[in-house]
Amino acid sequence: MPGFRDSGEQRFVSFFPMRILLFSLLWWILTDGVMASWLVGVPVVLLATAVSMVLLPPFSGSLRGVVQFVPLFLWRSLRGGVDVAWRALHPRRPLSPGFIKYRWHLPPGLPRVVMADIISLLPGTLSVELGDHYLHVHLLDEQQDFLSEVGKVEQSVAAIFAISLWPEREIK
Amino acid sequence: MAIDEVVSILLLLAGAVFFFAGTLGLLRFPDIYTRLHALTKADNVGLGLMVAGLALQAESAAAVGKLMVIWLLVLLAGGSVAHLVAAAARRRGIVPWKR
Numbered sequence: 022m023p024g025f026r027d028s029g030e031q032r033f034v035s036f037f038p039m040r041i042l043l044f045s046l047l048w049w050i051l052t053d054g055v056m057a058s059w060l061v062g063v064p065v066v067l068l069a070t071a072v073s074m075v076l077l078p079p080f081s082g083s084l085r086g087v088v089q090f091v092p093l094f095l096w097r098s099l100r101g102g103v104d105v106a107w108r109a110l111h112p113r114r115p116l117s118p119g120f121i122k123y124r125w126h127l128p129p130g131l132p133r134v135v136m137a138d139i140i141s142l143l144p145g146t147l148s149v150e151l152g153d154h155y156l157h158v159h160l161l162d163e164q165q166d167f168l169s170e171v172g173k174v175e176q177s178v179a180a181i182f183a184i185s186l187w188p189e190r191e192i193k
Numbered sequence: 194m195a196i197d198e199v200v201s202i203l204l205l206l207a208g209a210v211f212f213f214a215g216t217l218g219l220l221r222f223p224d225i226y227t228r229l230h231a232l233t234k235a236d237n238v239g240l241g242l243m244v245a246g247l248a249l250q251a252e253s254a255a256a257v258g259k260l261m262v263i264w265l266l267v268l269l270a271g272g273s274v275a276h277l278v279a280a281a282a283r284r285r286g287i288v289p290w291k292r
Binding site: 046047049050051052053054095098099101102103104105106107108109110114116117118119120137138139141142143144145147148149150157159161 | 210211214215217218221222223224226227229230231233234235237238239241253254255256258259262268269271272273275276279280282283289290291292
Protein backbone atom coordinates (compact mmCIF):
# COMPACT_ATOMS: atom_id res chain seq x y z
CA MET A 22 0.00 0.00 0.00
CA PRO A 23 2.29 2.73 -1.17
CA GLY A 24 1.46 6.32 -0.47
CA PHE A 25 -0.21 5.95 2.87
CA ARG A 26 2.04 3.96 5.11
CA ASP A 27 5.28 5.89 4.77
CA SER A 28 7.29 7.41 7.64
CA GLY A 29 6.03 4.59 9.83
CA GLU A 30 8.12 5.33 12.89
CA GLN A 31 6.66 8.75 13.50
CA ARG A 32 3.15 7.40 13.15
CA PHE A 33 3.88 4.51 15.44
CA VAL A 34 4.72 6.99 18.17
CA SER A 35 1.67 9.14 17.51
CA PHE A 36 -0.74 6.24 17.22
CA PHE A 37 0.34 4.09 20.14
CA PRO A 38 -1.08 6.49 22.78
CA MET A 39 -4.21 6.94 20.68
CA ARG A 40 -4.93 3.22 20.68
CA ILE A 41 -4.24 2.87 24.40
CA LEU A 42 -6.74 5.68 24.95
CA LEU A 43 -9.39 4.00 22.75
CA PHE A 44 -8.99 0.56 24.33
CA SER A 45 -9.08 2.11 27.82
CA LEU A 46 -12.30 3.89 26.91
CA LEU A 47 -13.76 0.61 25.64
CA TRP A 48 -12.75 -1.18 28.86
CA TRP A 49 -14.29 1.59 30.94
CA ILE A 50 -17.53 1.30 28.95
CA LEU A 51 -17.68 -2.50 29.19
CA THR A 52 -17.02 -2.59 32.93
CA ASP A 53 -19.30 0.35 33.79
CA GLY A 54 -16.30 2.22 35.20
CA VAL A 55 -15.73 -0.10 38.19
CA MET A 56 -12.35 0.86 39.67
CA ALA A 57 -11.36 -2.67 40.79
CA SER A 58 -11.68 -3.94 37.20
CA TRP A 59 -8.56 -2.03 36.16
CA LEU A 60 -6.45 -4.69 37.88
CA VAL A 61 -7.37 -6.86 34.90
CA GLY A 62 -8.06 -3.90 32.60
CA VAL A 63 -4.56 -2.43 32.44
CA PRO A 64 -2.87 -5.63 31.21
CA VAL A 65 -5.77 -6.33 28.84
CA VAL A 66 -5.60 -2.83 27.33
CA LEU A 67 -1.83 -3.14 26.82
CA LEU A 68 -2.20 -6.59 25.27
CA ALA A 69 -5.05 -5.45 23.00
CA THR A 70 -2.99 -2.46 21.87
CA ALA A 71 0.00 -4.67 21.09
CA VAL A 72 -2.15 -7.17 19.14
CA SER A 73 -3.87 -4.37 17.23
CA MET A 74 -0.49 -3.01 16.17
CA VAL A 75 0.23 -6.36 14.49
CA LEU A 76 -3.24 -6.90 12.99
CA LEU A 77 -3.70 -3.32 11.79
CA PRO A 78 -0.33 -1.59 11.44
CA PRO A 79 -0.34 2.16 12.07
CA PHE A 80 -1.67 4.31 9.27
CA SER A 81 -1.95 8.02 8.82
CA GLY A 82 -5.15 9.59 10.04
CA SER A 83 -6.70 12.89 10.93
CA LEU A 84 -8.90 13.36 13.97
CA ARG A 85 -10.27 16.50 12.34
CA GLY A 86 -11.21 14.49 9.27
CA VAL A 87 -13.12 12.03 11.47
CA VAL A 88 -14.90 14.78 13.42
CA GLN A 89 -15.93 16.59 10.23
CA PHE A 90 -17.23 13.35 8.79
CA VAL A 91 -19.60 12.52 11.68
CA PRO A 92 -22.39 15.10 11.05
CA LEU A 93 -22.15 14.50 7.30
CA PHE A 94 -22.56 10.76 7.82
CA LEU A 95 -25.44 11.09 10.30
CA TRP A 96 -27.39 13.44 8.04
CA ARG A 97 -26.84 11.32 4.95
CA SER A 98 -27.74 8.01 6.58
CA LEU A 99 -30.93 9.61 7.88
CA ARG A 100 -31.73 10.73 4.33
CA GLY A 101 -30.86 7.26 3.04
CA GLY A 102 -33.20 5.66 5.58
CA VAL A 103 -36.05 8.04 4.81
CA ASP A 104 -35.54 7.53 1.07
CA VAL A 105 -35.63 3.73 1.21
CA ALA A 106 -38.49 3.70 3.76
CA TRP A 107 -40.54 5.92 1.46
CA ARG A 108 -39.94 3.63 -1.50
CA ALA A 109 -40.86 0.55 0.56
CA LEU A 110 -44.09 2.09 1.90
CA HIS A 111 -45.20 3.68 -1.38
CA PRO A 112 -48.04 1.70 -3.02
CA ARG A 113 -46.33 1.71 -6.43
CA ARG A 114 -42.88 0.93 -4.97
CA PRO A 115 -40.94 3.46 -7.09
CA LEU A 116 -37.56 2.01 -8.09
CA SER A 117 -35.37 2.32 -11.15
CA PRO A 118 -32.18 0.49 -10.23
CA GLY A 119 -28.94 0.41 -12.21
CA PHE A 120 -25.23 -0.24 -12.02
CA ILE A 121 -22.41 2.28 -12.28
CA LYS A 122 -18.64 2.13 -12.20
CA TYR A 123 -16.84 4.77 -10.17
CA ARG A 124 -13.17 5.34 -10.90
CA TRP A 125 -11.09 5.22 -7.72
CA HIS A 126 -9.10 8.26 -6.72
CA LEU A 127 -8.05 6.58 -3.46
CA PRO A 128 -5.00 4.32 -3.04
CA PRO A 129 -5.70 0.56 -2.64
CA GLY A 130 -6.12 -0.91 0.82
CA LEU A 131 -7.93 0.26 3.91
CA PRO A 132 -9.19 3.63 2.51
CA ARG A 133 -11.01 1.85 -0.34
CA VAL A 134 -12.59 -0.68 2.02
CA VAL A 135 -13.77 2.10 4.34
CA MET A 136 -15.21 4.01 1.40
CA ALA A 137 -17.05 0.93 0.08
CA ASP A 138 -18.51 0.32 3.55
CA ILE A 139 -19.71 3.91 3.87
CA ILE A 140 -21.20 3.94 0.37
CA SER A 141 -23.41 0.98 1.28
CA LEU A 142 -24.93 2.91 4.17
CA LEU A 143 -25.65 6.12 2.24
CA PRO A 144 -28.75 7.04 0.21
CA GLY A 145 -29.40 4.87 -2.83
CA THR A 146 -25.93 3.33 -3.21
CA LEU A 147 -24.63 -0.19 -2.48
CA SER A 148 -21.03 -1.17 -3.23
CA VAL A 149 -20.97 -4.47 -5.05
CA GLU A 150 -17.38 -4.99 -6.15
CA LEU A 151 -14.02 -3.43 -5.38
CA GLY A 152 -12.20 -3.62 -8.70
CA ASP A 153 -8.61 -2.62 -9.34
CA HIS A 154 -9.61 0.62 -11.04
CA TYR A 155 -13.31 0.92 -10.37
CA LEU A 156 -15.78 0.64 -7.55
CA HIS A 157 -18.93 -1.05 -8.85
CA VAL A 158 -22.00 0.47 -7.26
CA HIS A 159 -25.63 -0.61 -7.41
CA LEU A 160 -28.07 2.29 -7.50
CA LEU A 161 -31.64 2.25 -6.23
CA ASP A 162 -32.58 5.08 -8.56
CA GLU A 163 -30.52 5.81 -11.65
CA GLN A 164 -31.99 9.26 -12.02
CA GLN A 165 -30.40 10.60 -8.86
CA ASP A 166 -27.09 12.44 -8.97
CA PHE A 167 -24.87 9.72 -7.57
CA LEU A 168 -21.50 10.87 -8.97
CA SER A 169 -21.13 14.00 -6.88
CA GLU A 170 -22.39 12.11 -3.79
CA VAL A 171 -19.83 9.33 -4.18
CA GLY A 172 -17.16 11.93 -4.93
CA LYS A 173 -17.95 13.75 -1.70
CA VAL A 174 -17.65 10.53 0.29
CA GLU A 175 -14.29 9.89 -1.35
CA GLN A 176 -13.08 13.32 -0.29
CA SER A 177 -14.22 12.68 3.29
CA VAL A 178 -12.42 9.34 3.39
CA ALA A 179 -9.26 11.01 2.07
CA ALA A 180 -9.55 13.58 4.88
CA ILE A 181 -10.01 10.82 7.50
CA PHE A 182 -6.82 9.09 6.35
CA ALA A 183 -5.00 12.40 5.77
CA ILE A 184 -4.11 11.43 2.20
CA SER A 185 -4.60 13.22 -1.08
CA LEU A 186 -6.74 11.90 -3.91
CA TRP A 187 -5.16 10.99 -7.23
CA PRO A 188 -5.70 13.78 -9.72
CA GLU A 189 -7.94 12.92 -12.65
CA ARG A 190 -5.24 13.14 -15.32
CA GLU A 191 -2.87 10.65 -13.65
CA ILE A 192 -5.42 7.85 -13.69
CA LYS A 193 -5.26 5.53 -16.64
CA MET B 194 -43.98 12.70 32.21
CA ALA B 195 -40.66 14.47 31.92
CA ILE B 196 -39.69 15.98 28.61
CA ASP B 197 -36.74 13.63 28.10
CA GLU B 198 -39.06 10.65 28.53
CA VAL B 199 -41.36 12.01 25.83
CA VAL B 200 -38.43 12.59 23.45
CA SER B 201 -37.11 9.11 24.26
CA ILE B 202 -40.47 7.48 23.42
CA LEU B 203 -40.75 9.46 20.18
CA LEU B 204 -37.25 8.38 19.12
CA LEU B 205 -38.01 4.72 19.92
CA LEU B 206 -41.26 4.86 17.93
CA ALA B 207 -39.51 6.54 15.00
CA GLY B 208 -36.88 3.79 15.13
CA ALA B 209 -39.60 1.15 15.03
CA VAL B 210 -41.11 2.80 11.93
CA PHE B 211 -37.77 2.47 10.13
CA PHE B 212 -37.39 -1.19 11.12
CA PHE B 213 -40.92 -1.80 9.84
CA ALA B 214 -40.18 -0.02 6.56
CA GLY B 215 -36.91 -1.94 6.16
CA THR B 216 -38.69 -5.26 6.64
CA LEU B 217 -41.44 -4.19 4.24
CA GLY B 218 -38.76 -3.32 1.68
CA LEU B 219 -37.17 -6.73 2.19
CA LEU B 220 -40.51 -8.34 1.32
CA ARG B 221 -41.64 -5.99 -1.43
CA PHE B 222 -38.49 -5.09 -3.37
CA PRO B 223 -37.93 -7.09 -6.56
CA ASP B 224 -34.36 -8.48 -6.31
CA ILE B 225 -31.47 -9.21 -3.97
CA TYR B 226 -29.70 -5.90 -4.62
CA THR B 227 -32.67 -3.65 -3.92
CA ARG B 228 -33.54 -5.73 -0.85
CA LEU B 229 -30.06 -5.16 0.53
CA HIS B 230 -30.61 -1.42 0.11
CA ALA B 231 -33.77 -1.66 2.21
CA LEU B 232 -32.10 -3.66 4.98
CA THR B 233 -28.86 -1.73 5.39
CA LYS B 234 -30.21 1.81 5.22
CA ALA B 235 -33.47 1.47 7.10
CA ASP B 236 -32.00 -0.67 9.90
CA ASN B 237 -28.99 1.61 10.28
CA VAL B 238 -31.30 4.58 10.88
CA GLY B 239 -33.81 2.56 12.91
CA LEU B 240 -31.14 1.28 15.29
CA GLY B 241 -29.54 4.75 15.48
CA LEU B 242 -32.85 6.28 16.60
CA MET B 243 -33.44 3.47 19.11
CA VAL B 244 -29.95 3.91 20.52
CA ALA B 245 -30.56 7.67 20.83
CA GLY B 246 -33.90 7.02 22.55
CA LEU B 247 -32.42 4.49 24.99
CA ALA B 248 -29.41 6.73 25.69
CA LEU B 249 -31.82 9.32 27.12
CA GLN B 250 -33.00 6.72 29.65
CA ALA B 251 -29.54 5.32 30.41
CA GLU B 252 -28.42 5.36 34.02
CA SER B 253 -24.72 6.03 33.44
CA ALA B 254 -22.33 7.49 30.89
CA ALA B 255 -20.84 4.02 30.46
CA ALA B 256 -24.26 2.66 29.48
CA VAL B 257 -24.55 5.38 26.81
CA GLY B 258 -21.09 4.36 25.60
CA LYS B 259 -22.18 0.73 25.42
CA LEU B 260 -25.17 1.66 23.26
CA MET B 261 -22.90 3.67 20.95
CA VAL B 262 -20.48 0.74 20.63
CA ILE B 263 -23.39 -1.54 19.71
CA TRP B 264 -24.55 0.87 17.02
CA LEU B 265 -21.03 1.25 15.58
CA LEU B 266 -20.51 -2.54 15.47
CA VAL B 267 -23.88 -3.03 13.74
CA LEU B 268 -23.00 -0.30 11.21
CA LEU B 269 -19.69 -2.00 10.49
CA ALA B 270 -21.30 -5.42 10.18
CA GLY B 271 -24.25 -4.09 8.13
CA GLY B 272 -22.09 -2.26 5.59
CA SER B 273 -19.64 -5.15 5.21
CA VAL B 274 -22.20 -7.95 5.05
CA ALA B 275 -24.35 -6.05 2.52
CA HIS B 276 -21.29 -5.69 0.34
CA LEU B 277 -20.34 -9.37 0.69
CA VAL B 278 -23.84 -10.60 -0.17
CA ALA B 279 -24.03 -8.26 -3.18
CA ALA B 280 -20.55 -9.32 -4.35
CA ALA B 281 -21.48 -13.01 -4.07
CA ALA B 282 -24.72 -12.40 -5.98
CA ARG B 283 -22.83 -10.66 -8.76
CA ARG B 284 -20.24 -13.42 -8.99
CA ARG B 285 -23.04 -15.94 -9.40
CA GLY B 286 -24.35 -13.85 -12.27
CA ILE B 287 -27.61 -12.77 -10.69
CA VAL B 288 -28.93 -10.09 -13.01
CA PRO B 289 -30.29 -6.96 -11.31
CA TRP B 290 -33.96 -6.24 -11.75
CA LYS B 291 -34.65 -3.50 -14.30
CA ARG B 292 -37.71 -1.31 -14.62
